[in-house]
Amino acid sequence: MEFKFPQSSEVVRAEHTLKAFNATTIQVKYRDESGSGSSSTTVTADKLKFDLTQGFDEQILSSSVRFKLGADTFVDRAGLLYRNVDTATGSGTQSGVIQYGTGVIELESWTPDVDNQLTLQSLTTTTDMLPINHVSFRTPTIPIRPGSLTVVVASLEFGQLTLTANQAGVIETDEAHGSINYETGFVDIYFYKKTKKSDHPEIVDEDWYDPLLDYTDTGNTVWVNAPVWIDATSVRYNAVAYTYIPLDSEILGLSATRLPPDGRVPIFRVGDIGVIASSKLQQLPSHVAGQTYDLADQRISWCELEDSNGVKVPYDMYTVNYDYGKVTLSGDFALNSLVAPISAAYRYQDMGLINDVQISGQITLTKPVSHNYDADNSIVGSALVIGDMFSRYTSRFVQGTWSNVWADTPSGATISANYNDALYPIEVTNKGAIQERWALVFTDNDNFRIIGEVSGQIGTGNKSDDCAPINPITSAPYFKVKKEGWGTGWVSGNVLRFNTIAAMYPIWCIRTVKQSEPTTLSDNFQIMYRGDIDRDV
Structure with missing residues (x-):
């Protein structure tokens, strides 16, 4: 079998123009008659922008620009453009901004449908004043x-x-x-x-x-x-600055020499003790005698019960577990004159050392707080550190006659009668003792009057019994003078003098009320001592 391949006998060069068409229909619009047509387009601009120093590299001086746009007159003030400023009042409509370095102005408001040709009336530039940052x-x-x-x-x-x-x-x-x-x-x-x-x-x-x-x-x-x-x-x-009227020492009741000019004394300083406290009022669901009720918070520091009128429930009608936040009504609890429902007013606190105080009022403690605090019912206060407090008696002595002079040293001739406080010391307790000078003035050989410098005569006593006058506020004795301590030789007019020191600390409270109309007819505040105790585990 025989195969034959075709051979080219001639090559012809040809040129063709190829065009590409989309596979879409082409639409053609035309007019077969001569004539003219017109159309218009409305464009709404939000800003007009001009360059007042086009072609110049100069800085515009503040408050030197004045130009007209249509019927409106524009002036600059500290980088802002105002139009149609009233010469009587100096007020105008803020309409835009100006860049003093570039000369560019941007108008955000103007009168519409007027000639948009800008006519410059005033402009001062400089090349000498250097900008600052x-x-x-x-x-x-x-x-x-x-x-x-x-x-x-x-x-x-x-x-x-x-x-x-x-x-x-x-x-x-x-x-x-x-x-x-x-x-x-x-x-x-x-x-x-x-x-x-x-x-x-x-x-x-x-x-x-x-x-x-x-x-x-x-x-x-x-x-x-x-x-x-x-x-x-x-x-x-x-800015708003304070000016202060000089403080009158006679009105204050103390010298104002060392007070700040504004009369305000800082209550927070670095190194002081700060106390965060939150006070809440929780209504008890019932008032069943002997029932225990859980409060919403634990590790509370203070708690009192009160009725719906705010009358306090007697303290002997309930007990409080401060660690676990529980209130237990006594077994014989009864409303009597109280009005239900009963609510528990309680407070929990955190105390710590202050290590930073800012003028904004922000205070930083050296330790984290252990409770959650809400801004609505929480306050931050400074603590007046008192130290250890305990009751005691001092300045015991005897003298022959009572002269109604409260001195801490005896007067007159010495007497043979005495009280033996070495073996039988005068007993005082933190609960009953008060800050007072006492005098036991004998009316005969055995009986005496109990007199306090501030309290006055509070009772009588005799050598045959322990002398223990009751403090009506705490139901505990002011002191106890034991009968065994009396010696012999006491006669009418003799006096035993001593002082009791209370487990409290003297503080001064000054209340400041700013000048204003009264908003309430009555006001009150409460001073509370916060103490640490030793617990038996």
Whole structure:
């Protein structure tokens, strides 16, 4: 079998124009008659933008711009544009912003449907005044009320900046970072914007740039604080300062020489003891005698029961387990004159050493708190550290006659009669003893009167019985003078003198009421001693 392959006898060159068409229908519109047509489109602009210094690299001076747009007249004030300012009142409509460094203005409001041709009436520029990015000054009057400082500046690029200090005196925005000391009135503000260097590589060509200004964050991103330039002549501030009327020592009842000018004494200092307390009122579901009720919190520090009218339930009608937050009514509990329902008013606390105090009122303790505290029912107070307190008696002596003079040393000739407190010391308890000077004045050989310097005569006694007058507030004896301690030789007029020291601490309370109209007819407060005790485990 034989195979033969074809051979080309001739090659011819040809050129063709190929066109590609989408697989869609082509529509053609045409007009077969000559003529003219017109159409209009309405565009609503939210801003109008102009450059007042086009072709010039000069800085505009603040409050030097005035131009007309249609029938409206615009002027600048610290980076803001106002239109149609009333010459009598100085008020106008805020309509836009101006950048003093670039000359660009942006109008956000204007009268519509008028000629949009801008006519410049006034403009002053300069090449001598250098912009700044740091401002420091001190207010002429101090102290400044916290949170009242407002600083207004005109930036060359971002328009007007309005800065407000918070209660701690901190000024913090994207373009401004600073602070104020409210006590001294010193204000210090730096103007810069945190800029990501990779997003703005042109920043290295600026005159102010220095590689030492670069810093990195935790993600190794390179940042630089680019200055925000402001017009130094545009800086304005507004603040409220305190002035105080001199304190009258006669009205206060004490010398005001060492008091602060405002009369306020700080109650929190570093190293002092601070107490956080939360007070709550919980209604008991019933009032069954002998029943135990659980409170909503444990490890409480104080608890009292009261009825619906606020009348306190007698303390001997219930017991409180402070560790576990339980209240148990006595077995013979009865409402009697009390009005149901019964509620438990209780408080829990935490005490710690203060290691930081801020002007904003923030206080830091050296230890964490052990309870949950709500702002609505919690307070923070300072503690007056008293130390160990215990009752005792001092200055025991005898004298021949009672002269009604409360001295701590005997007067007159010595007498043979005496009381032997070496073997039979006078007994006092923390519950019953009070701060008092006592005199046992004999009316004959055996009987005597019990007299206190403040309490007056509270009773009588004799040598045959223990002398133990009862304190009506605590139902415990003020003191106990044992019968075995009396010697012989006592006659009418002789006196045994001694002082009792209470397990309390003397404090002064000064209540301050600001000038105002009364909002309530009655007011009250309660002083409580907070103590630590030793427990038998």
